[in-house]
Amino acid sequence: MKYKVLIMRCEEYDPDKIANIIKAGMEELEVKPSGRILLKPNVVLAHPEVFAHAFTRKEFLDGVISATKSRAVDVKEIAVGERSGITIPTRYNFKNAGYIEIIKKHKIKTYYFDEVKQVPIRLKRAERLRDSIFVPKPVAQADFLINLPKFKAHPWCRLTLSLKNFIGIQDDRHRLVDHNSFLEHKIADLQEIIQPKFIAIDAIEAGQKMMLTPTPFHMGAIVMGINSCAVDTVGCHMVHVDPKDIIHLRYSSERGFGPMNLDEIEVSGDFSIEAVQERTKDFEFCLEHIDSHFGENSNLSCTVGTFPEEHSPDYCWGGCPGALQEAMHIFKGFYPHVNEEMKKIRYVVGKVEEPIKIETDEKVIFAGDCTAWEGTIDGKDVKIESRYKTTREVDEKQTQSNDMLLKTAKTLWTCFKSRKSRYLRAKGCPISVGDHVHYVSSLGKISNVNFDHRLLIPVNIAYWRMRINRFWNRFLG
Template sequence: MKPTSDPRVILRHCAAYDAEAIRAIVREGLVELGLRPFGRTLVKPNLVVAGRFYPHAHTRAEVGEGVLRALRDVAGADMTELAVGERCGITIPTRSAFAQSGFAAMVRRVPNVKTYYFEECRQVEIPLTHAGRLRDYVFTPEPVARADFFVNMPKFKAHPWTTVTFGTKNYIGLQDDRHRLIDHDHRLGEKIADLQYIIQPQFLIIDAIIAGAGRMLTPRPFPLHLVIMGNNQVAFDAVCCAIIGVNAREVEHIRLAEERGFGTCDLARIGLGGDVTLAQARARAAGFEVGLVRVEKYFEGTAITAYAGPPPEAEQTDYCWGGCPGATEEAIEILRLYDTQCDARMKRLHVVFGAYRGPIDAGPGEKVVFVGDCANWEGALAGTPVQVRNVYKDRATRDPRHARHSDIYAKMVSVRRTIARARRAPFLRLPGCPVSVAEQVLALVELGGTRNPFSDGREALAFTRAYLTWRLVTALKRLLGRKYQVSGPCARGRARPEVNA
């Protein structure tokens, strides 16, 4: 499909999470945009994380129900499948996110809807040929590649790595863990732009009834009472940015998508409709905070002191917005949710990122943690000369065809082993590029003396059940001879994008 030459965005008021009210709004939006689902129709929400501590981090199930029922309402006989699919946050079983978000129960209520847990699906290869690409191919779940009508259904949120997470950024959930982590670093904006070549949505709808401000996994609730719909991803994101006073062209992944022909950020070329004007939406969003805060500033006044230098010099950037620093910010916010005394309990720590050149003011007994493969520093700690070398491997050495899954329980063992080995030393290194949020949560628990969210009894059982089901399903498929990952050409649906850039 080619991006529409008539991009339109509809802003509708929605007072509450009422599935039937949302159904009516979405049905009217589809009709107004002249859209009718057909063939394999796939809906992708943002279920990065869910549960009692994360009510505003994900697309709400009521929105999902309204969308699925509205699609059924307007579909003809040529819609052969209606499905919802997602890969939630790294290391979390998507089955767990579906259950805790209410999506699993919701899908059971809506007739004839299929569920795809993307990390349980076959992964197929998508070739890339455009100029400026990071790689010649990426992998995505087979149901994504084969979709004919694609509905992108994100959550209206801030993001500590990319400023915002609207439609374009929601594509990070089109990959399983092993492939998502590749290039999830200071080139994250380029990675997201490359993922646009996998599929393009004919219809977008964002849950902006209660938006998420400030952060991505642990956002603060910000009522906007909006349902926003559109027919072009770049134009859609541009309007969402305009609502909160952000220049879309200053958000790298949106700017790159525009430059590559996926749509326009020019508001004058975007048709606006609905019962809420852009000016009224902006008034509702006054005071909305985005998530782009450097790690040094983020931890000011806490028991953690952060130091950041540039990532590998060859990349010509001065800060790793897409990797370890943002993961550390999210990690501490998760700990604060599970432990109200987190900051009081936290032992003094120093965390270092990139090629930092300044002093580290660590007192006696204060551990210094060098985070990530590109950490690089030379100086003295506790009177002892210390030399930490950059062990970053060029991205050309990481081939998606040979990527391997990193299990959450293996990560737990690895982090604890790393910390145990450095118990008597003034510093330690957490290897990885990036070091994930989960690994940093575990490290802060071990080093800081806070409560471990992975041991929370109310959630551990559900998590373990979902994890074991996930592993069992994939093991059975292997026993039946069904390969998890297949290289080479694959079948593509009609939502495959056609762009000239």
């Protein structure tokens, strides 16, 4: 059997047009949602000014809900669920994305995955990283998952489409487990939990380069299918990427989740791959090592060593380096000239065996648990030892909470203690994007965007509402 993938033209965010396209797509794919229907968009971060293109648009969600309602049978529930990124409460991002009004209009349910109970699911495939993985209860109970990714480039994985959107089902406590050089393995593991029965990618305005602060790119397309590997394979071709270069797609396909060869997929719709490719000749990615990413004029320079895992000794895709890139792009959204205006920082990651020449006005971040270096700074001996733990040494049942306020307090305390020192050891595997923001702000002497008036009060209100709801949900089950 060939999986069918549809690429449809859609030039604007018109909910009625989108609903008609999705409904026709569901009919062609013979999709009939039923039971507990859960829609999973990508709302990694949303803010009308600074994170305006990172998420599945509300008009898209609106259209998909209308189409779902018109096609659904034997419905027990229709809900929208997501866990946003970098520990910002999901309810804050849903509000900014305009989801609340859409969900109210359709009288359906919301699951903020950071507020609901997390349950372990046993993994059985031989290639699995772990024996079990934690997911929110509504995901474990869903009968019919509808995956609604945003078409975006990604600095760690090259592209984020259907498969990668599953990272957003995990809460903070479990999300950063294996979010290092094993990220691609983890994405493949997550496919074992549940397979979406319908996928619709918002590729009307796609995102280039970064995933939190992408540059918009008008692609004018909606991609639909019933198999994540097939949909992602077509998505790759739409932007001139060889599917083999998307490692989590390769792993997922090798595990039998679907094809990654166009010959095994029937591509249909009113927008041919060739016509899309014509439009996407200049689509930009950002898959660069950090030591070459920041230009000569930047006050941030990076020294990259070697990394502990055999499958990726040269670089840690999925871990600290990409998180630094995302953090710097967040700063850029607030302060466009941050690279030149910040004080000098040397970012050291991995095992570095050579001496590091540090300028007199430069501060050093030794970033991440795997980082190791021995040498002298200002004539004093400095020894940074690796505290890296292998996958088997990290117990997913004993993870830290990664609570936003606790993490902020801990990181700011580390910065404060090191304020007179020329260097700072940042612990974590990985160090999150949020923590990178704190470290760079402290050492680079630039305002911390977390305390920007556009974020501070609304994020904290959302945080306390999230905590209260999480507390109640613990008792309600």
